[in-house]
Structures are given as C-alpha cells and as structure tokens.
Amino acid sequence: MPSSKNTQFAVAVHVLTYLAGQVERGPVSSDELSASTNVNPVHVRRVLGPLREAGLVCSRPGVHGGWELATPAEEITLARVWRLLQGADPVLGLHGPNPDCPVGRGVQRSLAAIDGAVAEAVAAELERSTVQDILAREVQGACSVPGQA
Structure with missing residues (x-):
C-alpha cells in the first residue's frame, strides 16, 4: 500500500x-x-x-x-485541519510538464481539474468528523x- x-x-x-x-x-x-x-x-x-x-x-x-x-x-473538524495544512497543494502530486508539449499541457489541465474534485471530496468526507x-x-x-x- x-x-x-x-x-x-x-x-x-x-x-x-x-x-x-x-x-x-x-x-x-x-x-x-x-x-x-x-x-x-x-x-x-x-x-x-x-x-x-x-x-x-x-x-x-x-x-x-x-x-x-x-x-x-x-x-x-478534520476538514479544517486538512485545509490548513494542505493549502493549495495538489492532492495528486501533479508535476510540471514541458510547456512546449501539447500532450503535457492537456494532461496537466485534466489532472488539475480532477485534483480539484478529489480535494473537495476529501474535504467533504473530513467535514463529517x-x-x-x-x-x-x-x-x-x-x-x-x-x-x-
């Protein structure tokens, strides 16, 4: 794991x-x-x-x-603690691709959108405790x- x-x-x-x-x-x-x-x-x-x-x-x-x-x-709430410590850092550990690579730019945009959704889901779950x-x-x-x- x-x-x-x-x-x-x-x-x-x-x-x-x-x-x-x-x-x-x-x-x-x-x-x-x-x-x-x-x-x-x-x-x-x-x-x-x-x-x-x-x-x-x-x-x-x-x-x-x-x-x-x-x-x-x-x-x-655990969500408050998580937000304080996580800040704007990506949850998924995003990297900076070559800015000249169209695939990298596209993947980065897609993963950034998914990362935002994951962060909200984590916060929503932690809000319950x-x-x-x-x-x-x-x-x-x-x-x-x-x-x-």
Whole structure:
C-alpha cells in the first residue's frame, strides 16, 4: 500500500486528539507530543504553527508551559485541519510538464481539474468528523480487549 510523504495532517490530528485528552491537565510540552507522535519535536512545532495561527491551539512559554487547545475539540473538524495544512497543494502530486508539449499541457489541465474534485471530496468526507469524534473512538478503542466482544 502506498504511503503519503506528507504526514503533517496525520501528525496534526494526533496532536490535537492528544491535547483534547489532556484538557484537565494543562499545557503539554513539544517533547511529550513528539514522543506520542514518534516524530521530531521540530516537526511537531512546524505542524502546530499553522494550527496556532488559525486559533486552534495556543502555547505558553516557561517551565510549566506547553501546548493547549484554544478551540473546543468538538468544534475542530478534520476538514479544517486538512485545509490548513494542505493549502493549495495538489492532492495528486501533479508535476510540471514541458510547456512546449501539447500532450503535457492537456494532461496537466485534466489532472488539475480532477485534483480539484478529489480535494473537495476529501474535504467533504473530513467535514463529517471532529477531533472530539477521534478522541471518543480512541478512548473507546483503548478500553476494548482484543479477542473479546
């Protein structure tokens, strides 16, 4: 199965879900988020930057500082997170063909149109879930014992 080279969306959902589960505890350090996501703390902070700019998370400096949700988990749709991180980047990984090649230009236009439709379909599906939904599934799954119904 092919894997995405851009993991920012998955890391963002992981971090937001983790923070949603820690609301009562207070700020969570980048190092703790890094350990949970199994990625470098710098990558975690890069992912958190756009989320902070959008008002989904906030950070506090200092010894007892860290990251917290700034928006309730039930108000954060996965579509909003995806759009923040995806931006105008193509979903299909389009390339720049030779501008002198009529086939390349035609293929590029066709794929760009399909890419727009795919992006809208992805956003529509992600609009159906919130960070709170993911947290509820994660907590529910954590309580189940494999092999038991």
